[in-house]
Amino acid sequence: MKRRYPFWRNISICCLLCVACCLYLCGCGYTTRGFLYEEDEIVIIPVVNKINITSEGRRFSQYTTFPILLEKQLTNALINKFNIDGHLKVTRRKEEALELLCTITDYRRETLRYTDSDDVKEQRLRLHVHMKLSDFDGEILQEKNVVGETEFFLSGPHSKSEAAAQVELVDDAARRIVEAVIEEW
Numbered sequence: 001m002k003r004r005y006p007f008w009r010n011i012s013i014c015c016l017l018c019v020a021c022c023l024y025l026c027g028c029g030y031t032t033r034g035f036l037y038e039e040d041e042i043v044i045i046p047v048v049n050k051i052n053i054t055s056e057g058r059r060f061s062q063y064t065t066f067p068i069l070l071e072k073q074l075t076n077a078l079i080n081k082f083n084i085d086g087h088l089k090v091t092r093r094k095e096e097a098l099e100l101l102c103t104i105t106d107y108r109r110e111t112l113r114y115t116d117s118d119d120v121k122e123q124r125l126r127l128h129v130h131m132k133l134s135d136f137d138g139e140i141l142q143e144k145n146v147v148g149e150t151e152f153f154l155s156g157p158h159s160k161s162e163a164a165a166q167v168e169l170v171d172d173a174a175r176r177i178v179e180a181v182i183e184e185w
């Protein structure tokens with residue numbers, strides 16, 4: 001014997017499915033952006049390099065190299081990331097705009113893996129940046145240290161040069177700085 005459901009139950013199930021579909025298609029208006037500023041423009045001051053390449057720790061280290069013009073690359077990457085994000089418009093005017101000042105404080109190259117013959121197989125690059133975000137009155141809204149990093153192989157099928165890894169490093173540091181400015185959790 002076939003069981004029949006009451007007429008009102010079939011209609012209520014159809015209505016419930018329609019409402020669920022409408023909510024699914026329309027969305028609930030939730031955003032992942034945790035914090036937006038009153039200002040909608042930002043001035044990016046050119047990044048300053050404060051790495052002391054003659055310091056005591058670097059003098060006895062076997063990794064004393066430093067990429068040239070890293071601060072210029074980071075400035076350009078920040079402008080590109082803010083333009084892609086679109087929440088804050090990059091401008092040159094300082095009236096009623098946020099001001100972002102970044103300082104490179106350290107650049108490190110660390111060995112992660114060695115081959116059987118004690119040659120370096122994988123390395124990690126880290127870029128330490130101190131960022132300071134202030135409003136047009138000079139009041140500091142945010143001040144924090146951000147670390148961008150990337151790993152790369154020196155040999156094998158996934159190998160790449162250190163210069164190619166530095167491009168990824170600058171991109172990662174810029175992404176983390178933009179996230180720190182836009183998303184305040």
